Amino acid sequence: xxxxxxxxxxxxxxxxxxxxxxxxxxxxxxxxxxxxxxxxxxxxxxxxxxxxxxxxxxxxxxxxxxxxxxxxxxxxxxxxxxxxxxxxxxxxxxxxxxxxxxxxxxxxxxxxxxxxxxxxxxxxxxxxxxxxxxxxxxxxxxxxxxxxxxxxxxxxxxxxxxxxxxxxxxxxxxxxxxxxxxxxxxxxxxxxxxxxxxxxxxxxxxxxxxxxxxxxxxxxxxxxxxxxxxxxxxxxxxxxxxxxxxxxxxxxxxxxxxxxxxxxxxxxxxxxxxxxxxxxxxxxxxxxxxxxxxxxxxxxxxxxxxxxxxxxxxxxxxxxxxxxxxxxxxxxxxxxxxxxxxxxxxxxxxxxxxxxxxxxxxxxxxxxxxxxxxxxxxxxxxxxxxxxxxxxxxxxxxxx
Numbered sequence: 561x562x563x564x565x566x567x568x569x570x571x572x573x574x575x576x577x578x579x580x581x582x583x584x585x586x587x588x589x590x591x592x593x594x595x596x597x598x599x600x601x602x603x604x605x606x607x608x609x610x611x612x613x614x615x616x617x618x619x620x621x622x623x624x625x626x627x628x629x630x631x632x633x634x635x636x637x638x639x640x641x642x643x644x645x646x647x648x649x650x651x652x653x654x655x656x657x658x659x660x661x662x663x664x665x666x667x668x669x670x671x672x673x674x675x676x677x678x679x680x681x682x683x684x685x686x687x688x689x690x691x692x693x694x695x696x697x698x699x700x701x702x703x704x705x706x707x708x709x710x711x712x713x714x715x716x717x718x719x720x721x722x723x724x725x726x727x728x729x730x731x732x733x734x735x736x737x738x739x740x741x742x743x744x745x746x747x748x749x750x751x752x753x754x755x756x757x758x759x760x761x762x763x764x765x766x767x768x769x770x771x772x773x774x775x776x777x778x779x780x781x782x783x784x785x786x787x788x789x790x791x792x793x794x795x796x797x798x799x800x801x802x803x804x805x806x807x808x809x810x811x812x813x814x815x816x817x818x819x820x821x822x823x824x825x826x827x828x829x830x831x832x833x834x835x836x837x838x839x840x841x842x843x844x845x846x847x848x849x850x851x852x853x854x855x856x857x858x859x860x861x862x863x864x865x866x867x868x869x870x871x872x873x874x875x876x877x878x879x880x881x882x883x884x885x886x887x888x889x890x891x892x893x894x895x896x897x898x899x900x901x902x903x904x905x906x907x908x909x910x911x912x913x914x915x916x917x918x919x920x921x922x923x924x925x926x927x928x929x930x931x932x933x934x935x936x937x938x939x940x941x942x943x944x945x946x947x948x949x950x951x952x953x954x955x956x957x958x959x960x
Contacts, residue, residue: 590635590661590682594674600624601761601788601809607631612680614670619644620651622763628655635661635682639668642700648712652705662705663687665697742849742856744863748820749801752865755781757872757906759789759800760854761809765873768906769796772872781870784861786854789873790814804860805853807833815842822846822860824853855895862899869899872906 592612597603600617601624607613609632617624618640628636642652642664655662663685670687673694674680681688687695698704757776759769769792776783776798785793787805791814794800800819803810807823815821815837821844825831829848837844849856854874861869896903 591679592635594637594670594676594678594680596671596674596676598671599808601627604628604631605811607633609633612637612682614639614674616640616671617642617651619646619649620655622650622654623761625651625654629658629660633660635663637663637665637670637682637687637695637697639665639670641666643705643708643712645708645712645715647715648709652700653702653709656700656702656705662700663697664700665695668695668697670695742847742859742863744847744860745845747802747822747845747860747864749782749784749864751782751861753867754865755779755868755870756784756861756866757781757870758784758786758854758857758861758874759793760786760857760871760873761788761792762873765789766792766795768872769793772870772906775870781868782861782866784857785810785814785819786857790817790819792873802857802860804847804857805833806831807836812840815840820845822856824849824856826850851895858895858899858903862902867902869903870906871903874905 590612592610594614595603595607595611596614598616600615600620603613603615604624604627607628611633612635613628613631613633614637616639620638620642636655642655642662643649652662661682663682665685665687668687674689678689680694685697685699686693687697757772759765773796775781776796782802783793783798783800784802784804785800787803787807788809790800790803790810794814794817799817800814802820802822803815804822805824807815807821821837821842823831823833823837823844823846825834825846825848827848827850831846831848834844834846847856847860849859858869858871
């Protein structure tokens with residue numbers, strides 16, 4: 561059943577046109593099929609405008625907020641706090657400004673009491689099934705989200721202190737990562753003295769990849785994707801040379817595209833992506849390492865001799881590191897320090913790189929010159945023209 565808004569006998573689908581300020585109204589009653597997912601990035605792959613997303617995501621980050629909006633979904637119910645106050649995360653602001661009806665019901669056992677596809681009604685902050693209230697929380701309006709964000713900004717010092725402490729812990733516990741002592745297998749992908757374009761599913765990754773199309777065309781870098789970044793590369797008409805990660809967000813089509821597959825395993829050998837690739841009948845290599853799959857991809861490129869690593873969709877400023885909301889992001893910060901000067905952000909490359917002229921402009925110039933030559937011959941005395949050419953040749957070779 562399609563999701564609809566009910567107010568005084570009128571209804572409005574979630575996919576209906578927005579108001580003049582670009583926002584959908586979020587008052588009234590909302591009805592739709594519950595789609596449950598504790599991993600937001602996986603849930604977005606099966607969400608539509610006729611669904612109610614039920615998530616478990618404390619501190620919704622920017623990428624998750626953008627992905628949810630892109631599905632067209634009009635209602636999100638979160639059994640965690642969309643903003644904990646730990647730092648000023650951007651996800652809730654993106655959702656509410658897009659007109660999405662966001663409800664926080666921290667601690668609610670909706671994942672135990674709902675099945676995927678159950679029809680539910682969201683009325684303000686209450687969630688009902690078959691007319692019975694099964695959870696009640698608080699609707700997150702733009703005003704509430706902006707208020708909480710300002711409060712979090714005032715406490716940013718605490719978040720920075722925690723990040724610094726976590727970074728020091730990683731320095732002590734993961735010395736082998738910084739020292740380059742991670743054992744790597746031999747790869748089919750050749751990195752030696754080549755630029756590498758490393759694509760991560762992160763802030764603005766699709767936009768940045770589209771901007772870098774001329775760079776990819778001219779320099780032909782090794783294309784390395786981290787999980788779902790593979791789909792972005794394929795969407796731009798390219799094929800990744802290597803896919804690194806736990807393979808939880810890459811589609812089957814991208815995994816079957818012919819790229820070299822590298823499963824990131826935990827230091828104890830557990831590899832979450834192994835079972836999926838074995839079920840698909842695909843060959844792969846395993847790299848056990850601490851930190852994130854993004855770090856492993858950078859280390860592979862750096863240790864195998866890449867002369868430049870261009871990062872697409874990665875995190876380069878402090879707020880983006882905090883927005884990622886992972887303990888492992890401290891190791892990502894340290895990995896960047898280890899890569900040093902060979903690591904650059906895609907935005908910097910797009911600003912500095914001047915694309916070479918393509919074949920079409922060169923053909924136009926050559927054709928124009930040839931046409932001018934033909935006109936000159938046709939409109940002049942042939943004998944005089946040949947004499948002039950012969951004189952020019954004599955001058956060039958020093959006979960005159």
